[in-house]
Amino acid sequence: MENKQGLFHATIVAGGAQARKKKGLELAQSLVCSGPNPPCGVCRDCRKAIHGIHPDIISVTQFMRKEDVGVAIKVDPIRALRNDTIIRPNEARSKVYLIEDAQNLNVNAQNALLKVLEEGPPYAAFVLLCDRVGALLETIRSRCTVELVEEDPEHAFSEAALGFARAISTGSELERVKYLTAMELKKPDRQELDGFLSDVERLCQEAVLSSVTGQYPLPEMELLVQSLPRAKLLSLADAARQGLTMTAFHVPAGHLLGWFGMQLSL
Secondary structure, three states: OEOOOOOOEEEEEEOOHHHHHHHHHHHHHHHHOOOOOOOOOOOHHHHHHHOOOOOOEEEHHHHOOHHHOOOOEOHHHHHHHHHHOOOOOOOOOOEEEEEOOHHHEOHHHHHHHHHHHHHOOOOEEEEEEEOOHHHOOHHHHOOOEEEEOOOOHHHOOOHHHHHHHHHHHOOOHHHHHHHHHHHHHOOOOHHHHHHHHHHHHHHHHHHHHHHHHOOOOOHHHHHHHHHOOHHHHHHHHHHHHHHHHHHOOOOOHHHHHHHHHHHHHO
């Protein structure tokens, strides 16, 4: 997990929520393990890691307000994490920082994290868990190794995103408007909106990638490629990513979905 410059340990684990969490904990366990073949699973450090009580495996959530957990990671928790790296490990050779839901890092938080990735002490290790690598700035990605894990079966593309793909594939603006209006009437909460936008972004990106090989994991991906040019699909993916940023500012669902639907007409 050491970067090319050998200055620090930093890894991005991207994929399904449960899969990335499992892999992240395995990496953290490996870094604190005191056995000969990490992770040995039997040493004192491994046992503590398995039970979630190792003092040198630290979650970013301990620096966050309760209302922000799972929603947004702002700059202050990352600054607090950065300050914490000054303190040497309690028991292990490494001090591991788990940054769950790293896709929720805002730009200021990512820039603050970049500083500690570049200048952090050699004993500090960082494991960033996210649903997609593209949610992180290139400056962050270039300083980390990347491990991709499988999507959780229960966290495949949502029916909302797949339904939207089918609606826009008809080529009818009316169908698109009707679909988004129906979504608005259901009064989706922040989590539902984030899930929808995240899945639309990923669906469009994977549709473009699949168009290169001609192998489509889902019929909706093929419909998208047949209905929209690649440039438009990438533009829609970018709009979905912008929408995810907007939800952090509590933009009303109706306004957000209306804006998102308009992006197809641009």
